Amino acid sequence: MTAIQEETAVEKTVADPKDAAVESPFKRILSDYMESPVAVIGAIGVILVIFIAVIGPFIAPTDPYDLSSVSFMDNLLAPGETMANGTVAWLGTDGAGRDLVSAMIYGLRISLGVGVGSGIIALIIGCTLGMIAAYFGGRTDMIIMRVVDMQLSFPAILVALILLAVVKGGPNEPGYFAVFKIIAALVVVQWAYYARTIRGSALVERRKEYVEAANCLALGNSRVVFRHLLPNCIAPIIVVGTMQTAHAISLEATLSFLGLGLPQTEPSLGKLISNGFDYVMSGKYWITVFPGLALLFMIVSINLVGDRLRDVLNPRLQK
Amino acid sequence: MAKSDVPTLEVRNLQTHFFTRAGEVKAVNDVSFTVRPGEVLGLVGESGSGKTVTGFSIMGLVDEPGRIVGGEILYKGENIANAPDERMRRLRGNNIAMIFQDPMMTLNPVLRVDTQMIEAIQAHENVSRDEAWERSRAALEQVGIPAAEERLKSYPHQFSGGMRQRVAIAIALLNKPDLIVADEPTTALDVTIQGQILYEVQKLCEETGTAMIWITHDLSVVAGLADEICVMYAGKVVEHGTVDDVLDNPTHPYTHGLISSVPSRNKRGQPLSQIPGMTPSLLNLPKGCPFKTRCPRVGPDCDIEPEITHPVPARDVRCHYPVAAGEAAAVPTPEVTA
Amino acid sequence: MSAATEHQAPTTAPTAAAEKPILELRHVSKRFVKPLDAAAKIANLFGAGLRDEIVHAVDDVSLTIADGEVVGLVGESGCGKSTLGRVVAGVHPATKGEVLFRGRELSTQSSAEARDTALKVQMIFQDPMSSLNPRLRVQDIVGEAPKVHGLVDAKGSEEYVAEMLIRVGLDPTYARRYPHQFSGGQRQRIGIARALAVNPDFLVCDESVAALDVSIQAQVLNLFMRLREEFHLTYLFISHDLGVVEHLSDRVVIMYLGRVVETAKTEDIFESANHPYTQALLAEVPRLDTRKRKFVPVKGEIPSPLNPPPGCHFHPRCPHAHERCRMEQPLLKEIAPGRFSACHLNDGA
Numbered sequence A: 001m002t003a004i005q006e007e008t009a010v011e012k013t014v015a016d017p018k019d020a021a022v023e024s025p026f027k028r029i030l031s032d033y034m035e036s037p038v039a040v041i042g043a044i045g046v047i048l049v050i051f052i053a054v055i056g057p058f059i060a061p062t063d064p065y066d067l068s069s070v071s072f073m074d075n076l077l078a079p080g081e082t083m084a085n086g087t088v089a090w091l092g093t094d095g096a097g098r099d100l101v102s103a104m105i106y107g108l109r110i111s112l113g114v115g116v117g118s119g120i121i122a123l124i125i126g127c128t129l130g131m132i133a134a135y136f137g138g139r140t141d142m143i144i145m146r147v148v149d150m151q152l153s154f155p156a157i158l159v160a161l162i163l164l165a166v167v168k169g170g171p172n173e174p175g176y177f178a179v180f181k182i183i184a185a186l187v188v189v190q191w192a193y194y195a196r197t198i199r200g201s202a203l204v205e206r207r208k209e210y211v212e213a214a215n216c217l218a219l220g221n222s223r224v225v226f227r228h229l230l231p232n233c234i235a236p237i238i239v240v241g242t243m244q245t246a247h248a249i250s251l252e253a254t255l256s257f258l259g260l261g262l263p264q265t266e267p268s269l270g271k272l273i274s275n276g277f278d279y280v281m282s283g284k285y286w287i288t289v290f291p292g293l294a295l296l297f298m299i300v301s302i303n304l305v306g307d308r309l310r311d312v313l314n315p316r317l318q319k
Numbered sequence B: 001m002a003k004s005d006v007p008t009l010e011v012r013n014l015q016t017h018f019f020t021r022a023g024e025v026k027a028v029n030d031v032s033f034t035v036r037p038g039e040v041l042g043l044v045g046e047s048g049s050g051k052t053v054t055g056f057s058i059m060g061l062v063d064e065p066g067r068i069v070g071g072e073i074l075y076k077g078e079n080i081a082n083a084p085d086e087r088m089r090r091l092r093g094n095n096i097a098m099i100f101q102d103p104m105m106t107l108n109p110v111l112r113v114d115t116q117m118i119e120a121i122q123a124h125e126n127v128s129r130d131e132a133w134e135r136s137r138a139a140l141e142q143v144g145i146p147a148a149e150e151r152l153k154s155y156p157h158q159f160s161g162g163m164r165q166r167v168a169i170a171i172a173l174l175n176k177p178d179l180i181v182a183d184e185p186t187t188a189l190d191v192t193i194q195g196q197i198l199y200e201v202q203k204l205c206e207e208t209g210t211a212m213i214w215i216t217h218d219l220s221v222v223a224g225l226a227d228e229i230c231v232m233y234a235g236k237v238v239e240h241g242t243v244d245d246v247l248d249n250p251t252h253p254y255t256h257g258l259i260s261s262v263p264s265r266n267k268r269g270q271p272l273s274q275i276p277g278m279t280p281s282l283l284n285l286p287k288g289c290p291f292k293t294r295c296p297r298v299g300p301d302c303d304i305e306p307e308i309t310h311p312v313p314a315r316d317v318r319c320h321y322p323v324a325a326g327e328a329a330a331v332p333t334p335e336v337t338a
Numbered sequence C: 001m002s003a004a005t006e007h008q009a010p011t012t013a014p015t016a017a018a019e020k021p022i023l024e025l026r027h028v029s030k031r032f033v034k035p036l037d038a039a040a041k042i043a044n045l046f047g048a049g050l051r052d053e054i055v056h057a058v059d060d061v062s063l064t065i066a067d068g069e070v071v072g073l074v075g076e077s078g079c080g081k082s083t084l085g086r087v088v089a090g091v092h093p094a095t096k097g098e099v100l101f102r103g104r105e106l107s108t109q110s111s112a113e114a115r116d117t118a119l120k121v122q123m124i125f126q127d128p129m130s131s132l133n134p135r136l137r138v139q140d141i142v143g144e145a146p147k148v149h150g151l152v153d154a155k156g157s158e159e160y161v162a163e164m165l166i167r168v169g170l171d172p173t174y175a176r177r178y179p180h181q182f183s184g185g186q187r188q189r190i191g192i193a194r195a196l197a198v199n200p201d202f203l204v205c206d207e208s209v210a211a212l213d214v215s216i217q218a219q220v221l222n223l224f225m226r227l228r229e230e231f232h233l234t235y236l237f238i239s240h241d242l243g244v245v246e247h248l249s250d251r252v253v254i255m256y257l258g259r260v261v262e263t264a265k266t267e268d269i270f271e272s273a274n275h276p277y278t279q280a281l282l283a284e285v286p287r288l289d290t291r292k293r294k295f296v297p298v299k300g301e302i303p304s305p306l307n308p309p310p311g312c313h314f315h316p317r318c319p320h321a322h323e324r325c326r327m328e329q330p331l332l333k334e335i336a337p338g339r340f341s342a343c344h345l346n347d348g349a
C-alpha cells in the first residue's frame, strides 16, 4: 500500500473531520442544560436571587437596620398600607415597624451570604482533606475517612445546635460575631460531604493512567494533586456544592427560627419567619408568609439548578 | 437436512441510525449478510465502523437515541427488525444469544452464578429448579470450568476475568441457541484461554448447528474460526466473501491495507505497511466513497458512492477500482499472505 | 509459599549479550496486600482465621536489558506484566529486590540524581483515552515536565513542544487542542511525545498498541521502530499479542503467574520454545495463514494469582507435569547461551 509515507510526512490530518464537530465542553454543558425548561427557570431564579442580594441596598425602599428610620408607629401594617414616612409597605411591616420588602431583601443577603460563605469554606477544607485521603491512601485515608464517617453519622441540625449552644456569646456579643459563629457551625456540618464526594471521584481518577504518567515524569505530589487530579474531580463537587448551599441556607433558617442563629439586629429570612410566627395567630400572616415564600423560592431554585447539573455533568447520561 | 436451506439469519440492507444532537449518526448504513446453520461469519472492521451496533440491532438491543430505520433482519424467515419487545425477549432467551466483550454485561455482580443461570433457564422454559441446576452445572463443565458444583455457589467477582467470560459464554449457551452473536469476547484474553473459548464455540457450531457471528478486529482470529468474512468500514460492508478468498485475495483497498498491516513472520523488523490517516468521524464522512481520504487507489469516480459489485465470483465489493488478483494495491508491497 | 522459595534464582541475571546493561532487575518482587475489612476482622475475633489477601504480582524476577535492546514481555492477563513494567518505570516501588539503572540502584540515590534517573525511564500506556489528562491542552501535556525540570524555559516551551510533536508525526498546530479532539492513534502519539520530551533512554510500552485499530496499530509500531533508531532507545515492550512482539523485539521474556518462565532471543523462542507454557502459547497464536483450524481446550485448571499452586505454577496445566513439579519450584537456568528456562524437564529427567 502507500508504503511508509507517514514516516517522514507530518500527519496533517486529512480534511480534519473532528474540527467541525468540536464543541468546547462548557458550550456542550450549557446547551445540555438548556434542554430542561424547569432547570432554566431554576437558573433564572438563582440569578434573580443573586442579583437582588448584590444590589439589595440600592433597591430596598428603606434601610431596616437604620434604627433612626424605623418608626415604631409603623408596626404591623398590613400589605399595601402606607408608612409614616410616605413609602408604601407593599408587603406590610413587621412587629418593629420595619418595611417587610426591605427586611426581606436584607435578609436574603444574609441568608445567601451565610450559605455561600460557609459552603466555600467547607468546600476548601473538605476538598483538601478528601484529596489528601484519596491520593495518599493507607493510614492517612483511614483516619480522615473515619472522622468523615463520624461527622456524617450525626444529624447536621443536632451538631449545629450543640455547637451553637456550647459557644454561647453574651447578650451583647457583636452581630458579626454571631455571623461568624453560625458560618463556623455550618462549615463543621458540611465539610464532610465535600470530603467524601471528592475522595470518591479522586479515587477513580487516581487510577487513570495520566496520573501514573505524571508520577513517571516526576512532577511532584502537590502538582499532581492540584493540577492534574483536582480539575478532573470538579464536576461532582459543583453538584454537591449547589445542593449543600441550599441545605446550608435552610439549616441557617432553621437555627434562626429556633433562636440560635442570627441576632435580631441582623435578621436573616429564617429570623424574619421566626419573628412573624408570634403574630400568625392574630391574623398577621404576612410577616411569616412572605419571607417563607422567599426562602422557598431560593431553595427550590438552587435545587433545580443542582439537579440539572447533576444530570448534565454525569458522563453516563451524556449523549 | 432440508432445514439447512433456510438461513438462520438473513440481514438485508440494515440501517441503524443514532439521532444525536450533533447530527444523525449512520452507524449501520446498508449492511447485508446471511448466516446458515453451523456457519461462522466473521465481522471485522475499524473501531466505530458499526460492528457492535449491527450485533445490537440483531438482538433488538439498540437504545435511544438509536433506531433501526431501514432493512430487514430475517430470523428463520421472520422479520425481527423492530419486532415488539415481548417477542425479542423470548427470542433472546431461547433462540439468539449474545456474548459481550465485557462479561459483566451478562453477569449480575450481586447474584450468585447459580441463581443467575437457573433464572435464565426458568425464564424461558418451564422446568424444575433441580433440573435447571443440573443443566447449569453441565453448561459450566462444558466451557471448561473445573469443580462446577462449587463454582455455581460463587459470585462473579470471585472468578478471574477469563473465567468470568467463560461463565458468560456458558449462560449464552444455556438454552442451546440457534444463533450466537459474539462481540469480541476474547480480545482481552491470553491466547491459550482464547483457544479454549474458541474450542468450545467451534464444538458447539459443529455439534448443534448453531450459527454464529463473530465480531472482532483481529483478522487472525477470524482466519482460524470463520467460514465467511464481512469487512465493515464506516457503517457499510465493503467486502464480503469466504475467508480464504478474502484473505488470500482481497479486492477492496481497505481490506488489502488491513491485511498487509498485520505483522507477520516474514516482515519481522521491517516497517509495516500502514493505512495512512485516521478513521473518519461518521458525522462528517467525505462525499462519495468513505475511504476516499485514505485510499491509495482513489480515482475520479470515487466522488460517487460505490455500489456493490462482484469483481470476482462470490464476492461483494464496494469499490470503483477493486484490486485485481495478484496486483498490488498501489505501491508494490511485500507478499501479502505467507 | 513453600520451601521452594528458599532456593535462590541464579544471581547472574540472564543477559542477552555481554553488552553493558542499561537496566538490571535483581530478585525483584512486588506484592499487593488487600487488608481485611472490618467485617472480616470481627469474624477473626471469633476465630474465623481469615488472612489478608496477598497477590504476588511479581515474584522474584531477575532480568537484564542491554542498551538499545527491545525486550518483549509476554504472558497471560494478570500475570504481572504491567506491575513489572511499573516497577521498572518507578511508578511502584518494588517490595523486595533492586532495580539498577546504568549500574546505579534507584532507591539509594540522592533525590536530584533519583529524579534524573526517573526521567530516563518513561512509560507509554495502554489506554489512549485515560493516559492523557482531559483538562490540559496538548501544549501543557507535553510541555509541562520539561518546564518543571528546567529542560526548557517558558519562552522556549512552545517551540520545544512543536519539535516533539513533529518527532511523533503530528502537526504542531495541534498543540492548542484538548485530548478529546484527537483519534486514538493520535492520542497515543501525544503520549509518546510527552515521554520523549524529557529525553528518556528507556521506554516501557505497556500494551501501547492494544487499544488501537489494526490499521492505526501499524502506524504506531512503525513510529516506535523509527524512534528507536533516531534516539537510540531501549524498550521493554509489554504485549499479549505475540505477532506484535515477534515483529518488534530482539528478545522475549515469558511470564507466568508472577515469575519469568523463559527468556531467549526472539528467533529462538518462536522456532523452538523450551518451556511447556511457551509452547502452549505459541501453538495457539492465531495467524492469518491458518484457516479453519481446530482449537484445543486448556487442560487442567487455570490457577488464580491469589492462590498460586505450589511448585511449578504451571503444573496444573502442564502436559509434562510430574511429581517433582508439584513440590519444587523450577529455577531459571541457562539451557543454551542466552537462553533461560524454568522447567524441571531441563534437568535431564
Ligand SMILES: Nc1ncnc2c1ncn2[C@@H]1O[C@H](COP(=O)(O)OP(=O)(O)OP(=O)(O)O)[C@@H](O)[C@H]1O
Residues within 6 Å of the ligand: A319, B018, B020, B025, B027, B045, B046, B047, B048, B049, B050, B051, B052, B053, B054, B064, B065, B066, B217, B282
Ligand atoms: N448510543 C449511541 N449514540 C450515538 N452514537 C452511537 C451510539 N452507539 C454507537 N454510536 C456510534 O455508532 C458507531 C458504530 O459504533 P459501534 O460500537 O458499532 O462500533 P464498533 O464497530 O463495534 O467499534 P469497536 O471496534 O470500537 O467496538 C460509532 O461511530 C459510534 O459513535
Ligand SMILES: Nc1ncnc2c1ncn2[C@@H]1O[C@H](COP(=O)(O)OP(=O)(O)OP(=O)(O)O)[C@@H](O)[C@H]1O
Residues within 6 Å of the ligand: C032, C033, C055, C056, C057, C075, C076, C077, C078, C079, C080, C081, C082, C083, C084, C240, C305, C306
Ligand atoms: N494496585 C493493585 N492492587 C492490588 N492488586 C493489584 C494491583 N495491581 C495489580 N494487582 C494484581 O496483580 C496481578 C498482576 O497484575 P498486572 O496488572 O501486572 O497484570 P498484567 O500481566 O499486566 O495483566 P493484563 O494483561 O491483564 O494487563 C493481578 O492479579 C492483579 O489483580
Ligand code: SF4
Residues within 6 Å of the ligand: B252, B253, B254, B289, B290, B291, B292, B293, B295, B296, B297, B298, B299, B301, B302, B306, B318, B319, B320, B321, B322
Ligand atoms: S471507491 Fe475509490 S476511494 Fe473508495 S475504496 Fe475504491 S478506489 Fe478507494
Ligand code: SF4
Residues within 6 Å of the ligand: C275, C276, C277, C312, C313, C314, C315, C316, C318, C319, C320, C321, C322, C325, C330, C342, C343, C344, C345
Ligand atoms: S516444571 Fe514441570 S510442570 Fe512446570 S513446566 Fe516444567 S514440566 Fe511442566
Ligand SMILES: [Mg+2]
Residues within 6 Å of the ligand: B051, B052, B053, B183
Ligand atoms: Mg464494538
Ligand SMILES: [Mg+2]
Residues within 6 Å of the ligand: C081, C082, C083, C206, C207
Ligand atoms: Mg497489564
